[in-house]
Amino acid sequence: MYALDRLVAPEIGELLAQRRFDQLRAALLEFEPADIAELVDNLEQDQAALVFRLLPRDLATDVFSYLDSDQQQNLIAHLGTERVAALINELDPDDRTALLEEMPAEVAQRLIALLTPAERSVTQSILGYPEESVGRLMTPDYVRVKPEWTIAHAMDHIRRYGRDAETVNVIYVVDEVGALIDDLRIRQFLLADPQQTVESIMDRKVRALAATDDREEAVRQMQHYDRVALPVVDSRGILVGIVTADDVADVAEEEATEDIQKMGGMEALDVPYLDTGFVPLLRKRGGWLSVLFLGEMLTATAMGYFEGEISKAVVLALFIPLIISSGGNAGSQACSLIIRAMALGEIKLGEWMRVLLREVASGLALGALLGAIGVARIVFWPARAKLYGEHYLLVAATVSISLIGVVTFGTIAGSMLPFILRRLGFDPAAASAPFVATLVDVTGLVIYFSVAALMLHGTLL
């Protein structure tokens, strides 16, 4: 579907190699900024700067806002100061914030110094909000009108200021001090009588984000109210900016990616997998892997306590991986379910008891299912007596009872860990499948050998 990337890229490469810049420029102008950005992202550094310089200034700014941050940094290094100054002054404030957030601090400072006083003041006020806050996402370029204006007056105003606004799909009504009173869709202006006042089409139902809200709140409200833009107010209710659906969709995607990576048992990457350097990739993975390994060492310690039992009944060792993995798998299901439901706001912290009861019941049922399969496997296996010894029925009972215990423990651990982490102020997504599996492995061994001690006392043990 992205024609430029798949079909035209080789042709573009050829025009570039033959230095036929006029034709190249003409070819590029056929495409959407997002497509040109995808092409530039895939070029080598020098070539990217060459192609970028061919673009008319307005289009260049648009294309720049769609580039990967790597390529943005490269272009800033390759373009002259004058071009860079023009570029970052023309970027929309929200795109500029995103760029500055990704830059090394000293580059960011140098770029801010290139801004005009007006743009610098806008940017510094946005950067004054905490990281990952709604304030960092917003743009101050919106259209605002007064309630006492006529629709005709408001439409004139929209025509005058709409060109530079991020959107004219929603128009904001403010009072004389700038406090937000209402948000109106452009459709309401188009359908109204020009002589009516703005006030007459207001319903004064308006939901605003606070600039200091976590950006996930923007995702939730955008989803809840099905809006294309939401207003942002400061603590006094003064309208300070808007966030638009495209920015919020990016946040939702990033947050889901972070959750998935954390649930896989690692730190979240800041950039796409293939763009992450080998060393940062190892660091993000090695840290958690080592922590889990240290935790998993407790299994060796636990096994040390049961060394005597194992040497007496080696048959017990055969089922260790089966039993502890089943607990881990059940735990992985439970924690994935709960973490996602929490992220979507379907489950609140106070509902832990309801979840616990449900998961205990699920764990018992699922454990019984696996236990039954386990018993069948041992009892109906042709070589049962040879493999598992004469006490194979007792072994089957031990395995089956242990499975119920371990699977139930796994579902409890997997479902409650996200609640505990959240209660302690951590991200519930840190309750990764490997984390739960490690917890369950250690406990699972203790459950298994305790059941074995009870069941096999006097026979195998």
Next chain:
Amino acid sequence: MYALDRLVAPEIGELLAQRRFDQLRAALLEFEPADIAELVDNLEQDQAALVFRLLPRDLATDVFSYLDSDQQQNLIAHLGTERVAALINELDPDDRTALLEEMPAEVAQRLIALLTPAERSVTQSILGYPEESVGRLMTPDYVRVKPEWTIAHAMDHIRRYGRDAETVNVIYVVDEVGALIDDLRIRQFLLADPQQTVESIMDRKVRALAATDDREEAVRQMQHYDRVALPVVDSRGILVGIVTADDVADVAEEEATEDIQKMGGMEALDVPYLDTGFVPLLRKRGGWLSVLFLGEMLTATAMGYFEGEISKAVVLALFIPLIISSGGNAGSQACSLIIRAMALGEIKLGEWMRVLLREVASGLALGALLGAIGVARIVFWPARAKLYGEHYLLVAATVSISLIGVVTFGTIAGSMLPFILRRLGFDPAAASAPFVATLVDVTGLVIYFSVAALMLHGTLL
């Protein structure tokens, strides 16, 4: 933030209990449809129908479109046929499709019979597209204009037909047979001279979805082009509908939820966790859990082959959980990374070789890291000779070499399985952490005991 849910719900409950319906209606009218829907969702069936009947008809339709499908079904059962007929005729076609998809087939048929011929024809054509296709998401309510019209004529047309359209933020230009030529933002009309033609503001750059595209394609394009709506065309290029950002955001959220649940090692739920019945929940989890259990039984078979080694050197058994879990953890990291990168389109099927090389290198490095920690643990442990016997150095070497092998195998399995599944036409997200762990457990045992046989031959074995 959702004031109605958190603060006003008890008060609403009281008004309801006291049957003070006028005050209740007045209280409800203060809120947004999405908030009223959230309140109704949390009421008992009878009360929900009571509250719903109080709402003015237009608002009721709006509120209905925000309700959970459970509550929608309940209201359809509780409201009279006349009211149901009015309601479903007034629903936007995209919301109506979503409703009918969730209904049992016989209820859906009965509802379709209640539609006016015009609405029925619209709905049946939408339902004619495959499930999970773009066609199912679209609405045919958009505004289209002709290139030869003046802006003034087009604005009149927008005013006349805009009221019933899903959006007027984007206006579509079609030729005389209805083929899509361009999409224009409402801003372009507002800023243009009324005497200009529509053609004069066109750039003829338009990206359309095909009605038969998978709905994930809508997510990708909406993300790529930062639009609030995308046009949908049939195979002849005729404009048949539009999809809007809010519907696509719902799809993106659902797809991420499905992926997370599958990656947790279960079938994706169709409805939120707390709304899923106990039996369906068990079925979705029990199926995969049993399959994984059957796979994991191979570990018992593998262990059976090494029973002799274990009885000779029980110390070997101590490290089994540690070694196989480390492989599973490394695999879980790799498969989470790759599945998500694939879902976002960052990695294409053809890039498997690049990923493989990267993951082999990562696996060797991470395995070496864990191996080093493992050696340190054994060699510097105070009771090493007592716990691990006189050949503790050989045991340490065995564990460490096995870790390198198992972790490398885990990263290879975790990263390549999504490619293999996708190549075979399955969902890469089925490569869950538990699935990878099961694969790695079996192979890990074989690696461990093979290394042990080599290293400990003549001493412990």
